[in-house]
Amino acid sequence: MSSRESDRITAAQQTLDVLYDISQLLNTGLDKETLATCVGMIESGVNPEALAAVIQELRRESQAMSGRPTTNGR
């Protein structure tokens, strides 16, 4: 996903694995892909708590939309 990871793929892969394990442990519910994206954003300076809020917001939105799939109001 992120171009910055291409040169150090193996190391990044390991880091990602560890982070994914922690994520599983903490029950965050993130899949590997999303996690990688998020970590990339954090590395580029995004506030982690704000990002967490974003993830939640998106989840909520998705849920709300799947709750009324036909309306498509937005």
Next chain:
Amino acid sequence: MSSSLESLVTSLVPRARQDVNLKKELVSHCQDILTSHIGQSVDNDIGYLADVVKRTLLQSTPDGATALCFTNLLSRLLDQPILSRKHASLQFLHSLSLSPRVSSVSPSFLPSLAPPPPLSRPSTATLTPIDPSPPARLPKGKSKAELLREYRNKIGQPHLPEYLILRDTLYLLQGISGKYVHFSASTDPNGNNELVFTDDPSYVISRPTKALVHRLAEVGHLYMRVDAFVREREGKVGVGMIEQSLCHHLQTRLTEYYRLIAVLESQMVSHVSGDDPPGQDDASIPEETGLTLKRLDVWIEDWKLRMRMMSVCVEGAKGAHGGALVNLIHGYADNGDPFIRKFTDQLLEEVSKPFFATLHKWLFSGELVDPFSEFFVAVDPELAHLQYGQPSQDGVGSSGGDGGFGGLGEGEDISGEREGGLKLWESKYQFQKDMLPAFVGEIFGRKIFSTGKSLNFIRYTCHDSDWVATQEKLSNSSGTLQYSDIAGLEHSIDTAYQIASQRLFEVFFEKYRLLDHLLALKHYLLLGYGDFVDQLMETLSPSLSKPANALYRHNLTATLESAIRSSNAQNDSPDVLRRLDARMLEYSHGEIGWDVFTLEYKVDSPIDTVLDPDAMVKYLKLFNHMWKIKRIESTLTKGWMRIAGGARTFLQVPELDFDWHQIRLVMAEMIHFIRQMEAYCQLEVIECSWKILLEFVQRREGDLDALMEAHGAYLERMVKKVLLLSPKAGREENLLNQVRDVFAIILQFREATDDFYNYCLSEAARRDSERDAARGVVTSIPSSASNRRDPEAVDDILTRVREYSTSFSERAQTIVQALSSHADLDCRFLAIRLSFSDFYKTRKESQKS
């Protein structure tokens, strides 16, 4: 940046992939959030963050496995060089993990352990209000315990939920049977209950739980025993005060116990009500918030010990009573375990209060206030209504000195009344060793006993003024007595004891002049006043030779009176003299005055406590012996005077001179014997004993008992030595009898010599008249027949004289021999005195050879 956001949006909201507008909208919304001020103030300490995460993990899974796993992962993460903002990533994950749970976790018991509230987020930043409905619980792996529980449910033997057992256990702690566990009256003879678990096929109670319940139920069982005891005593009449206070203390303890149970129950109630109705999965609720059986066990642990102690006390209280009960409890006070020691001390402090109240009364007032007979001093119920007699002032001559019995004594016989003082002193109060609390100690117990007795004695025997004075002294020394202040108690006892015994001594010696009475006894009954005795002997001897039934008491008293008047005794105080009396003992046919005459000294209450009737009998016995010695002595003296004087002047019968010489020799021997005997009695025995007694009196130590003991020893010593009693059982009076035989022989000898004297006198007179007639002077004309010399008569007399002198000599020899091997040193000295310069020994040897 925005591409990342876009990919996020598309992965999380699948519909945005098709809907471009939606995607744009979401992306911009997300950018809004990101640029907002959420989480601006974040510290960069990864350690703290890790801690917070760990705590959160521990809370969800208390076994700590996940926390451990997390620690592992974290360390691996930190090893990775690639990330520059590891803490930020962690923070992100953490925030994400917290948020969905916030609404689902119910408010917990321990707020301090609850997760920190989610960070505040500005309400403006959200498009729609957060849906309060919790998201579905995230799937997680089932623990082994859950698997086991599920398996059990499947095979139809689920474990009984713990809170149900808990409720039953709390009932058990109060001695009430629960639904699943109950007490059942067993066949055990001790009345111990058995714990029975109800058989319910739909539930299984695991063995560890059963064991735990059993342990907890012990407290309930003990509680039932203690409670039953307290209840039983409450309803009973005549329960001792010490027992009552024990009950009170136990009741207080039980109230504390109730309080604990109530607290525990309140915890359990809230726990249970939160999860009612019980479902199959309620075991999964976090248990750290409520009460569990194990926690209950910890809470109850202290009480288990306490209950055990109480139950032991209760068991002991069934058999013991009063002081013995205090003793029993005190037995547990010497314990290395500070818990038990403290408990016992408290209990003792409480329980011994009535004891100390009684002790205080007894020690400082001499009164026994002990309605349930719990004190270690017991009163003889038969004597309880009697008081020590008041000394009657009109004294001797009236119906004894015990008028103080006041009416009660009228119906009783005289002898019963006579014993009054001593009997009261000795048996009115009894010392009961098994009732004495061990913390007092037996020596102090005796002191307490004696102090109270002395005070009681002073109080009821002496006048009010004495009592007031004594009490005044005591009141200075009396403090509060209690168990925790044993040293003070001992001090108080010592002081009270000293004051009381001192006071008693004063009363006896100053108020009642005990010493004067003792002296009087010594002077009159033990013949200390020589001139008085001589006078009495002289005036009495003619009448004492008469048969006993010819003696009259008024004659005797008149003689006594004149003897007193004509001797130094008249200077004695009238109080002493009025007690002196002469009377006759019970006599049988054929006895003469000498056998039955006795002097008597009358004592009244309270002096008769020391000079009790037994002692007086001993005095009389001593008097009897001394009087006999005195009689022999005076007889011999008179005989000697007659012989010695007469032989020179008018007993001129030359052919009998040799016989006279023999008689004088024997008589001198007898006089020596009797004088030595007398000197021994007076000087060696009576005066020495008196000195010892006097030393004791001047020391003024000890109490009335000690005084009585000293006097008893004094008297006993005199009786033993004067009467030459040997310690050999059954032969005590052998020597005494021999001495009495000797006395009898001496008297017979004296009679014989008297006959001889008379004969010689008449013979001398006859010869005188013969000589007168030869000179032609007719002095008298005696009838020749009566004055004719009768050689048979003189032979007969001389035979008697010789017989008596030899038998005396033999007896004296035996006595000396017996005395020289006597156990008593003084008696052996007497032997030496009697056989001075080995007189009898050499004579024996000469007889042998």
